[in-house]
Amino acid sequence: MMHIGVMGGTFDPIHLGHLRAAEEIYWALGLDRITFVPAARPPHKEEEFEASALHRYEMVSLATVYTPYFSVSPIELSRPGRSYSVETLREFRKLYGAENAIYFIMGVDAFLDIATWKEAQELLSLAQVIVAARPGWRLDEVERHMTSEQRQLLGNPRFEYVKISAITRETAKAHHEPRPVLLVEVVSLDISSSEIRQLVKEGRSIRYLVTDTVAAYIGKNRLYCSGQKLIGECEAST
Structure with a gap:
C-alpha cells in the first residue's frame, strides 16, 4: 500500500515555508x-498571477529536484479551464487506485474557504485532508470560524487537532465516517509569496526565503520585476 501526499497551491513563488511543511508531514506520516x-487557473483567485503557470511549474521543479521523495505534477497545467482540486484528486485516485492512501495537504487559510470550492464534500471523501498551520492563523480556532452552513456543505466533518509529533499512519488513515480533517501544527515559517514578490520589486535579497535554485531562476527570468525597474536592478534580489 502506498501513501501519497498531494500539495496544491499557486506557488507564486514556492518558498521554504511550503517545503518545510511538506517535509514535516512527509516524515510524520x-x-x-x-x-x-x-x-494553473484556480477559481477562488481572480487576480492574474505575476508569474505564468509554466514559470511557477519550473520553480517548483527546481525547488524539489534534490529531494527524492518530492515531485511535481503538471496535471492542472495540462487540463483546460479552471483548476478544481476535486477534479485533480479524482485523477490521482484513478492513477493510484482505491487500495492506496492519498493525503491532500493545504494551509488553514485555504481550508477556511473550502466550503466555496467545487464539490467540496466529495473532495473530503477522496483523500485524507491535512490542514497545516500558517503564520497568523490558529488551528484551534478553525472550528469556531466555520458556520453551520459551511459545516453542512462539507458533510459535517469531524476535526482532530494534533501536533506533528503525535501523528502516525494509523492516526492519518483512521476509517471513521466521516473521515476526520486533521489540523496539524508544523513549524510555521513566517514567509509569504506576496512578500517575496515585493522584495524582488524593490531589488532586495530573497536569499533564505526560497531555495537558491528558485532565486536564480527568478533573477534569470526577471520575474516579479516591475516595468519601471532599471535594467539589472532585479538581479540584486538573488
Whole structure:
C-alpha cells in the first residue's frame, strides 16, 4: 500500500515555508512521496498571477529536484479551464487506485474557504485532508470560524487537532465516517509569496526565503520585476 501526499497551491513563488511543511508531514506520516501540484487557473483567485503557470511549474521543479521523495505534477497545467482540486484528486485516485492512501495537504487559510470550492464534500471523501498551520492563523480556532452552513456543505466533518509529533499512519488513515480533517501544527515559517514578490520589486535579497535554485531562476527570468525597474536592478534580489 502506498501513501501519497498531494500539495496544491499557486506557488507564486514556492518558498521554504511550503517545503518545510511538506517535509514535516512527509516524515510524520511516513509517506512514500509528496507531489506538488501548481494551480494553473484556480477559481477562488481572480487576480492574474505575476508569474505564468509554466514559470511557477519550473520553480517548483527546481525547488524539489534534490529531494527524492518530492515531485511535481503538471496535471492542472495540462487540463483546460479552471483548476478544481476535486477534479485533480479524482485523477490521482484513478492513477493510484482505491487500495492506496492519498493525503491532500493545504494551509488553514485555504481550508477556511473550502466550503466555496467545487464539490467540496466529495473532495473530503477522496483523500485524507491535512490542514497545516500558517503564520497568523490558529488551528484551534478553525472550528469556531466555520458556520453551520459551511459545516453542512462539507458533510459535517469531524476535526482532530494534533501536533506533528503525535501523528502516525494509523492516526492519518483512521476509517471513521466521516473521515476526520486533521489540523496539524508544523513549524510555521513566517514567509509569504506576496512578500517575496515585493522584495524582488524593490531589488532586495530573497536569499533564505526560497531555495537558491528558485532565486536564480527568478533573477534569470526577471520575474516579479516591475516595468519601471532599471535594467539589472532585479538581479540584486538573488
